[in-house]
Amino acid sequence: MMSSDNKKTYQSKLFIPTASSRPENKPDYSHLKIPSPLDSQRPDVLVDAEQVRDLAYGIVRVLDDDHQAKGPWQPDLSVAQLHTGLRHMMHVRAYDQRMFTMQRQGKLSFYMKCTGEEAVAVAQAMALEDGDMLFPSYRQQGLLFVRKRPVVDMMCHCISNAKDNIKGRQMPVFYSWKEGNFFSVSGNLATQYSQAVGWAMASAYKGEDHIAVSWVGDGTTAAADVYHALVFASTYKAPVILNVVNNQWAISTPQSFANTGTTFAARSIGFSIPGIRVDGNDFLAVYAVTKWAAERARKGGGATFIELYTYRTEGHSTSDNPDSYRGKNEAAHWPLGDPIERLKNHLIAIGQWSEAQHLDLEKELKADILAAWKEAISHGSFEDGPHWPVSSMFEDVFKDIPPHLQKQMHKIGV
Amino acid sequence: MAKMNMIQALNSAMDVCMNRDPNVLVMGEDVGYFGGVFRCTHGLYQKYGAHRAIDTPIAEGGIVAAAIGMGVNGLRPVVEMQFADYIYPAIDQIISELARLRHRSGGEYFAPLTIRAPCGGGIRGGQTHSQSPEAIFTHACGLKTVMPSNPYDAKGLLIAAIEDDDPVIFFEPKRIYNGPFDGDHLKPATSWAAHPMGEVPEGYYSLALGKANIVIPGNAVTVIAYGNMVHVAEAAIKASGLDAELIDLRTLIPLDTDTIEASVQKTGRCVVLHEATRTSGFGAEIVSQIQEQCFWHLTAPIERVTGWDTPYPHAFEWEYFPSQARIIEAMQRTLENN
Numbered sequence: 001m002m003s004s005d006n007k008k009t010y011q012s013k014l015f016i017p018t019a020s021s022r023p024e025n026k027p028d029y030s031h032l033k034i035p036s037p038l039d040s041q042r043p044d045v046l047v048d049a050e051q052v053r054d055l056a057y058g059i060v061r062v063l064d065d066d067h068q069a070k071g072p073w074q075p076d077l078s079v080a081q082l083h084t085g086l087r088h089m090m091h092v093r094a095y096d097q098r099m100f101t102m103q104r105q106g107k108l109s110f111y112m113k114c115t116g117e118e119a120v121a122v123a124q125a126m127a128l129e130d131g132d133m134l135f136p137s138y139r140q141q142g143l144l145f146v147r148k149r150p151v152v153d154m155m156c157h158c159i160s161n162a163k164d165n166i167k168g169r170q171m172p173v174f175y176s177w178k179e180g181n182f183f184s185v186s187g188n189l190a191t192q193y194s195q196a197v198g199w200a201m202a203s204a205y206k207g208e209d210h211i212a213v214s215w216v217g218d219g220t221t222a223a224a225d226v227y228h229a230l231v232f233a234s235t236y237k238a239p240v241i242l243n244v245v246n247n248q249w250a251i252s253t254p255q256s257f258a259n260t261g262t263t264f265a266a267r268s269i270g271f272s273i274p275g276i277r278v279d280g281n282d283f284l285a286v287y288a289v290t291k292w293a294a295e296r297a298r299k300g301g302g303a304t305f306i307e308l309y310t311y312r313t314e315g316h317s318t319s320d321n322p323d324s325y326r327g328k329n330e331a332a333h334w335p336l337g338d339p340i341e342r343l344k345n346h347l348i349a350i351g352q353w354s355e356a357q358h359l360d361l362e363k364e365l366k367a368d369i370l371a372a373w374k375e376a377i378s379h380g381s382f383e384d385g386p387h388w389p390v391s392s393m394f395e396d397v398f399k400d401i402p403p404h405l406q407k408q409m410h411k412i413g414v
Numbered sequence: 415m416a417k418m419n420m421i422q423a424l425n426s427a428m429d430v431c432m433n434r435d436p437n438v439l440v441m442g443e444d445v446g447y448f449g450g451v452f453r454c455t456h457g458l459y460q461k462y463g464a465h466r467a468i469d470t471p472i473a474e475g476g477i478v479a480a481a482i483g484m485g486v487n488g489l490r491p492v493v494e495m496q497f498a499d500y501i502y503p504a505i506d507q508i509i510s511e512l513a514r515l516r517h518r519s520g521g522e523y524f525a526p527l528t529i530r531a532p533c534g535g536g537i538r539g540g541q542t543h544s545q546s547p548e549a550i551f552t553h554a555c556g557l558k559t560v561m562p563s564n565p566y567d568a569k570g571l572l573i574a575a576i577e578d579d580d581p582v583i584f585f586e587p588k589r590i591y592n593g594p595f596d597g598d599h600l601k602p603a604t605s606w607a608a609h610p611m612g613e614v615p616e617g618y619y620s621l622a623l624g625k626a627n628i629v630i631p632g633n634a635v636t637v638i639a640y641g642n643m644v645h646v647a648e649a650a651i652k653a654s655g656l657d658a659e660l661i662d663l664r665t666l667i668p669l670d671t672d673t674i675e676a677s678v679q680k681t682g683r684c685v686v687l688h689e690a691t692r693t694s695g696f697g698a699e700i701v702s703q704i705q706e707q708c709f710w711h712l713t714a715p716i717e718r719v720t721g722w723d724t725p726y727p728h729a730f731e732w733e734y735f736p737s738q739a740r741i742i743e744a745m746q747r748t749l750e751n752n
Contacts, residue, residue, distance in 0.1 A: 133487070166520030176519040183486070184519035188510045194476050195511070198483025205439075205465060205489065212483070224503075228476025235471055396521040397555050399579045402624065402668040 017256035020248060021327030029335050037061045037071030037285075045296040049274045056265035056275035059309055062284035063342055067349035075288040079352045085126060085283055086347065087361065088145045089118035089340050094365040095141070095151060098373055099158060099172075103318045108158050108382060112173050114139040116313030116331065119283045119339035120215075120245055122146055127290035128213060133203075135183045135196035135214035138173050139245065147180040151372040152379075160387060161380030167388045167396075190216050190223035193242060197232045200240035200297075211239040211297040219250025221267070222258045230305070234271040237302035241293045242268075244305070245280065247312035248334075252325035268305030280310030281339040284346070309336065390414045418614040419606040420591045423565035424454045424530070427572035428492055430618050432462050435490065438576060441468040442477060442494030451496055452532055452591060474504040478529065482512055485525025492576055498533035498585060499545045512581045513556030528575045528582045533561070534642055534689050535726050536589040536599065536735055544726035546641070546690035551583045552667050552699065558623055559666040561585040563644035564594070564611035567664055570621030578623060587642035587689075595642055596649035597738050599731075624668035628677070632659035635683040635745050638674060638700055640664065643687040643736060650741035658745060666696055674700070675707045682713040683748040687736060692720040717744035 021027040040060045043052050064070045077085075096113040103111040114121070121142025125134075134143050144154060153165065157175055160168035166176050166184070176184035186192055196214035203210045216226060221244055233240050244264045248255050258264075265275035274296075278289045286308060293304035311334040315322045327333075347353030380386040391414040394405045401409070418426065431438045439462075440455050446469035449456035459467035470477045474495060481491040495501045501508070508529070516524040535544030551559045558580055562568040568586070575582035589595050593605040606612030629648060634657040639647045644662045651658045659677050663670065678684050684704055686697040697718045704716055719736045727734050 135483075164520075165522070166518065169518050169520060174518070176522050178519070178522040184515060184523050186511060186518075188506055191479065191507060191511050194479030194507075195483035195486070198480030198485075199487045200483070201480060202484040202487035202489045205484070206487075224473075224475060225479060225507075228471075228473050228479055231471050231473065232476050232480050396517040398558070399516070399524070403671065404668065 017254070019254035019256065019326065021330050022325065023323060023327060025327050027327035027330035027333040029333050032335050034335055035059050035061065037064050037073065040071065040073060042072035042292070045292055046299060046301045047274065049269055049272045052274050052276070053269060056269055056277060057263055059277050059279050060285050060289055061279040061282050062288060063282045063346055067342070067345040069284055069346065073285055073288040075284055075291060077284065077287060081126065082343065082347055082352070085122055085287075086340065086343050086353075087365070088122045088142060089283070089343070090361060091145050091365050091368070092118050092122065092142045093340065094362070094369045095154070098369045099155070100318065102373065107377070108172050110172050110318055111158070112138055112317045113314050114141060116338060117245065117247055117280065117310045118142055119286050119343070120243075120280050120308045120310060123283045123286035124213070124243070124290045127287045128294055129210070131181065131210040132294070133181045133183065133196070133199050133210060133212045135192040135199070135212060136185055137189065137192070137215045137217060137220070137245070138185055139217070140215050141173065141175070143182060144175060144177065144180065147182065149177055149180055149182075151369065152376045155373060155376035156379055159376065159380070159382040161376070161382070162386040162388060163376075163379040164388070167392050189220040190225035194225045194229040194232060196242070197229045197238045197240050200238040201232070201236050204236070204239055209298055211241065211294060213241040213243070215243045215245055217250055218244060218246040218248065218255040218258055218264060219253055221264055230268060230271040230273060233303035234273050237300065239297035240303045241290065241297060242303055242305050244307045245310060246307050247310050249312050249316070249322070249326065251316040251320055263307060265305060265307035273303045273305050275305045275307065277307040277309055279336055280308030281336045281342060283339055283343045311336065415613050416616050417607045417612055418565045418569070419593065419612065420565045420568050420586065421452060421454050423569040423614045424572055424586065425456055425458070426614065426616065427569040427576070428455065428458060429461070431492070431573060431576045432458065432466060434618065437488060438490045438492065439466045439468060440492045440494065441470055441481060443470060443472055443496045445469065445494050450494060452588060454530070455494065474500055475507055478504040478507040478512065478527070481527050482507060482515070482525045485527050486523055490526050490576060493527060493529045495529060495531040497543050498531035498547055499542050501531055501547065505550075508551070508557070508583070509554040513554045516580075517556060524579060525581060526579045528572070528584055530572075530584045530586060532588040532591075533585040534587040534589055535731060536595065536642070538728065538731065539726070540728040541725040546585070546688065546721070548583070548585050548666060549690060549694060549696045552696055556581070557667065558582040559585070560623060560664065561587065561641040561666065562664060563587070563590070563641055563662050564609065565606050565614050566611045567621060567627070569614055570619050571623065571664060573618065574620040574623050577620065582623070585641065590642045590645065594645040597646035597735065598649070621664070623665045624670055626664055626670035626673040627662045628659065628673065629662050630658065630660040632657045633681060634658055635685060635748050636661065636674075636677040636681045637685045637687065637741070637745065638663065639687040640666065641689065643689055646736065646738055647687055647741055650738040650745070653738060654742045654745060656745055656749070671703060671707070674704065678704050678708040679711045682711050684712075685717040685719060685741065685744045685748060687719050687741065689721050689736060691723050692718065693723050695720055714748040714750070717748055719744050
């Protein structure tokens, strides 16, 4: 047994990173230096990675504290496009709220919201072409809204009913939608990142202009597949955009367990891939940086590594309570605000939106989502069905059902 | 027809497929300019260019992942793992991604990869250049698993694998790349030139995946083998003078259970062989299926002759490698019971 003396004298030198806050601390982000939109250069898209090192350590922003668009990264977006972006983000949030509530009522086995991060997927999807291939992680449902996937179909997937296009084979939110060039979401994190690079290599091999785009979270950057993606993307100058959504938290693991004391964007510099950190809650900046990276890829400049600096306002999923591992209301201390509020305030500041219009739109989208839910559930519920026939479980393991699976099918009598 | 060893036959299969379909490409460590450490991709870089015989970074997980992305985008990559022993860094991409992609996406996406991997020992490769990990892949639903035993089969099966829309793990027993090997390492090496299965058509042909081959017909005992064990078994049967039936499985998934069952129901006795480790080896699956389907036909317990449950040794390679003597003993044990 260790004596109390030993306990006092023994001091491990092993360093363990700390969190931005834990329930026993008061959240404090005052140390974060938020640069002005005027501070970041906007280089030519074919620039060498080493000439834009500053972009990996800064934060590209467009929307200033007075809600005006400023600086070199102001994108060419019409008011109509801004309205569309706002609408999509609000639609996603309404969808998330409904699905979360339905999970709490036992109608779904599981759900994951992207609250506070809506600008990432929505602005990025709007900056891409329809033929570009998306290799998402599990919090980019906004991509589907921009590409106009029917909300009813998304819901039918989440409740694994007879109208689920992936036949009840995956947990909720693990969407797949080939028609919209949206790749099947995997639960093994980062695997899609290096696959996206291969897809992009094939696009270049075939002489096509389509690019691939993939997303991982801050925690997932620790995975080997991320470095496979970077080294392959750099080696073959693959037309790909590799995004890191730094939302500060990986379930209860803070980003300090992966950031190695610097920015995530800085990681690509050693691969000769430009790394750009962008204010992930600034719709205009996210759009502008993605557009830049897409143009670079299409012109043969290769990959761009984008760190989207944002904040996961809610829990990781319906299975965790963030109050048990981070300071209460840490989200309220996050200095980069909320993406919907910021775009709304910008539109109001330029005289193209009002609080009343905003409330009306909120109401409209909430009603739209409710109607979609009612329709989805009319096709079958998770508990009671109808589901796909049980025999469908044996399909798609191979292109054709081989004899041993046919025998197993007959064994369970389907 | 031409005389080919297994390396030339595999090379010819890739050449034929690349020539027929611009979406077929080969990729892997040292496969391009150099032509592969075993020379299987020799000349493809020079003939088809660096973009179709692609040298890759040394990262198996990255190679397979990139190939999956290519497959999803309409290409048909033939990936070389330099040694089957090096496949483990890619196992998450193979088992969690490649094998299940079609199923998990409701049939929306698939990646028609062929992953070639030289396997097996008898080449003084020690534990990191001698393994036979085929059973792992047969356990992951969604993969076809192939292991040819001769040049003719190797070419026909590889062409079938490349053309197959399902992912195929294609194991190549490297001890028999240059010639059949009967397990006696003290004898001079033989070449494929003198072997009938070394006669290989130069053009296109394919062999259906999932069809076993009866190498020697017989009535007394069924011997089930694949890969290099086929030749050891053949020599053991000849040396013993027993009326054994030798089945070369060629494909493990899908498994030709019809051929196995017909033979065991005829002979009532069975010996299952593989070079891989014993416990949870593919032999266990074969034995299990035989007792399910042929129990009342059996007159003796089924025997297994396999590698031991140890890492593949360097110094004791021939104590590890399933020998003719062990196979003969096993056949005789099954015949002692009447």
